[in-house]
Amino acid sequence: MNNPNSVVYIVDDDTSVRDSISNLLESVGLRAKTFGSTEEFLTAPRTEAPSCLVLDVMLPGMRGLEFQEMLRKSGASIPIIFITAHGDIPMTSKAMKAGAIEFLAKPFPKEDLLAAIHRGLQLDETMRTQNAELTSLQGRFEQLSPREREVMDLVVTGIINKQIAGQLGISEVTVKIHRRQVMEKMNAESLADLVRMSDKLKNQILK
């Protein structure tokens, strides 16, 4: 079951469509917020809880696909379930390629919508957990002194303390002290753990 704080955002210019979806979600115990346009959605405050977006493709103002693109570029990505009364195949494949959870043609079966929403919320939750982990990891890494960072970079390559000392031109004892500090500050339980953290941080920088 989903996080009880999860919110589903519904953006559709047709009042009766967005209200009916909201009604259905409420009836199965999901929280929903409705918007008549993408602009309205953008200016509204977003929750910290897992969320996903049910978005009509043919909206006035910014159209669904362009909106998806804009969200993706701005980094404020949210899992999107497209709904449309106009759907054609090129549009569908474009949306799916750009990372949409699902593309549903109106009128869609309840099960399809709910399944997509659950997947969307789960994905968002996973992403949020990962992001939170990464943020705390980065915070810990920032607490390291420049020397400790150098030691960490070398430790994770697998070389022994003696070699690290030689490369940095410091004593082996000093390396050992730095190394213990690194393990402690990074909250790493083992060398393997530290290697994983280092990889995550490097991946983040690469992104």
Place this chain on the structure above:
Amino acid sequence: METRAPVPKAKSLARSFSLAFAFVLAALVPELFIVKPFLPYPFLFLFLGAVVASAWFGGMSGGLFAVILSIIAVDYFFIPPVKSLTFSPPVALYLASFVVCALAASWVSSAIKRSEVALKDARDQLEARVVERTAALMKTEAELTRLSRVLSMGELTASIAHEIKQPLTAVVMNGHASIEWLSASPPNLDKVRQSTEKIIQDGTRAGAILSRIRALFKKETSTKDWLDINDVIQELVALVRAEAQKQHVSLRLELATDLPKLMGDRIQLQQVVLNLMMNGIDAIAAADNTTRDLLVSSWKQGEEEIGVRVEDTGVGLNPENVEKIFDPFFTTKPHGIGMGLSISRTIVESHEGKLWATPRPAGGTIFQFNIPVHAPKLG
């Protein structure tokens, strides 16, 4: 007439000969009893008349037979020695010239008659064909009118589907929600009631959309009624809006509120306005400008008329086409059949109005029609 009853050859020949005989006899009697006793020289022109008449009514064969009969009669009664078929050589020249004249008269007369008959036949045939073609054309025109209706509806099918799918989606969602609210413990009856009311609303909305479309499709003869032109315009907006959005066209209405009703055919007038609006959207889509406005306005034109204008910011008109666009089969669109404006103008004219186009000063085109408002007839 192409198929005349064929007259049997022998019968028609006998008719020609007896006609010729009668005409020659009719010439001979006055020649003998009136002309001959009073004139000293043979006066034979009546025989020429008989030849001409025989050729006219009996054709070439009748004419020739009359010539032979006349020669015999002339030789026998008028050329010395009288009452004998012989003649003296000096008279031969006279007789010969008579024969030539008679033959020529016979030939000319029958030729004229023949050409006149041919002409009459041709005219009859032509008339029959004109009648036939007119009927065919009228049928084609009626078909085309319907076809263009169906075609423009075809373009709108996507919009209609969209219009129907919206309330349908809401009905399905609210239906499911009702079941969920009912199966909650305890059942949330308030929510069930609300959901069910919404289902009724959306079902009604879908029904209304369908009957509007059916009205547009109906093959009906003109039925005029008192109507508000603003209603006609507003009913179409629901249909056209989706298409406008698809093309990023902003659709604006400026409808005067003080309009009198006019006597008109609602469906036909809808067809005109729909056509103008769809043309406007097409023109804007083709232009790819940043300003993408379609403005529909109505107003009171003096005391007697109502004006309606559809203004677009599209590609605009080539000035030399301003009138041509109303010709049947004239089109500037790659997939158009060129009937829309032609039919629209016919419809406006059948309402005693006028439809015309002018270039819009800031780019695009203005289509305008004025329709007179007649005072309601008493009784």
